[in-house]
Amino acid sequence: MKLLSDASLGKFEVVVVNYNDRLARFGLQIIKEDLKSWNVHLEGFHPNIGGDSPQAELIADLTAIFYSFMGKLYRMRRDQ
Secondary structure, three states: OHHHHHHHOOOOOEEEEEEHHHOOOOOHHHHHHHHHHOOOEEEEEEOOOOOOOHHHHHHHHHHHHHHHHHHHHHHHHHHO
């Protein structure tokens, strides 16, 4: 939220991430559009690990859901 707030205030022109999923697992396109509206460019060192095809995007989304579920499951086990 701080990143988006600072971007909207024009505090920087570029956001650089190693992997896009480190910025957001879901809703990356919304973040990109917000940044674009504030004239902030998003650059990733490894932006598309699986390629640009619809199938690669679907696999990336499913993998993100799987990892999110695993994290919640591990936290539930830890808290017992």
